[in-house]
Amino acid sequence: MFFSIIIPLYNRPQEINELLSTLTRQTYTQFEVLVIEDGSSHDAKAIVQKYEDSLDVKYFFKPNAGQGFARNYGFERATGDYFVIFDSDCLIPEDYLEIVKNYLFEHKLDAYGGPDAAHETFTPVQKAISYAMTSPFTTGGIRGNKKHIGQFHPRSFNMGVSREVYEKAGGFILTRLGEDIEYSIRIHESGFKIGLIPAAKVFHKRRTSFSQFYKQLHFFGRARINIYKHFPSELKLVHFFPAAFTCFVLFSVLMNIIWPPLAYICNFILLVYFVMIFFHSWQVNKTVKVAFFSIIASFIQLTAYGLGFMQDFFKRVVFKQQ
Template sequence: MRKYSIIIPVYNRPDELEELLDSLTRQTYTHFEVIVVEDGSVRRSDQVVERYHDRLDLKYFEIENRGQGFARNFGFEKACGDYFIVFDSDTIIPPRYMEVVNTRLSDDFLDAYGGPDAADENFSDLQKAISYSMTSVFTTGGIRGKKNNAGGAFQPRSFNMGISRRVYRETGGFAKRDMGEDIELGIRLKKHNYRMGLIPEAFVYHKRRGNFGDFFRQVHSFGRTRFVLDKLHPGLELIKPVHAFPSAFVLFCLLIPVWYFVFEPFFWLSLAGLALFIVLIFLDATSRTKSLKVGALSIVAAFVQLFGYGLGFIQEGARRVLRR
């Protein structure tokens, strides 16, 4: 029977960690240990962990703040399992998750896997709106949680992924503190021909950021990441036209007032196009979530996401040009 080690880095999120640990007590497949790595938190999770010691095979470590990538590596070093699974602390795990993963790996082994994310019905309206924006065809092209994405073959993401002990031993795990550390690891796994894949049924409920300010900062870092990774792995063409779409959207929106003075017909045409985009997001989000409020919040979430990512992409791109 394969034993799994679940690695959870946590930074100032004891309340979210409690929900995650509680969900792990409900798993139908139970041959796993849980390793919580407190990454230099001010709001420590030791009391939360203590409440679950008699319900989970649980280990708790405190380290100086090193970033989530290196905190995961620390957890890997302490792990006893044959296969390592990584969750972000703001996730909740469905009861059959471990059973689904074990069945897939037993039938068709993967050196590394990833799973999609979803919004639980108990999430707040804001969390549902952000989740919609991160998976909508109108913002990401609907590529998250699909077997292929904008970068080509599927690559695991660290909020919900797993790697074998052998892969960690041969690659050293994460090579970056944060900001694209999972994408960078996926690039190295692909270069070394490890077998990776999506397990669609192995989804998690992902809370994401608690407010639009935090969400903006997160997606802004995503926009910058593409250029950072391209610098680390030159020659792999990691920046593709689809990654520039949010930047094009930002420029499109900013130029709308200009067209009024330059070429008024195009001003009204652009305004109509933007209005159609807003209506489509509202109707689609409302239809998917069955909530008018979530539909309205999804409009804001979509603009925050596109502007955050787009401005980050423009900022890092401009820095590269200036350096050259």
């Protein structure tokens, strides 16, 4: 099996350097790498060229059109049997392709996704953000595992599709705002088999600050409504949880002003919830600092997603604005 690894890139030269470095250590070497520079003002051509002696790597520069269409650009030029998509802020374990190859030969998946985790070199904030995005105490608990709600939808930071899928279902038709979920649903509807490869994890940096994380999760909340507009049946009860949490927090703040007795109950519920997050993160990450930051990251994950979700729910669903 020959893999084509496709990486869209936008103004992140240092990240692609670190990602390509991890690919040079893959135990399975039957692969090519296509880096698609999507109209960056700080291009990484010189960095990519440094790896031409150690990797079968190709660099392309195209006008900016978003990550979904940058991946399509790579699909059109890939020569592999299987296309693997990574985000540029990922680090790839050395046995990743070996794991994927062995699993695909045994299970015959047409498309797959894998989980993400925090690398030991990540900052405490990055580890806390990773915890929030994978924790059973947030909506991250349904991502990257077999206990998801409904069909499994691979996420584009760690996703693969066969050449047959691309030839029949095509590529991405959205360039952002939930483009990976839309693509997964369309792959399902085309009759292909999608599955999770639990051991095929990547180390996903995500955002390096809480402010960046807030913007990203607010965008994700809006993206869920965008998916709903294409596929109404894909809006599940669990997707309303961040919005419900956000409303509960606002209600608690309001009660502190107008009715303190009820506020005490609300505050106690929130305190218990955050204490559970603290001790669970402490158990997972082994440090008090990351555990404390995990409370902040989880709060941001839920409220930012909830606000973005509510913003576009009222705008596009209730008031029917485009």
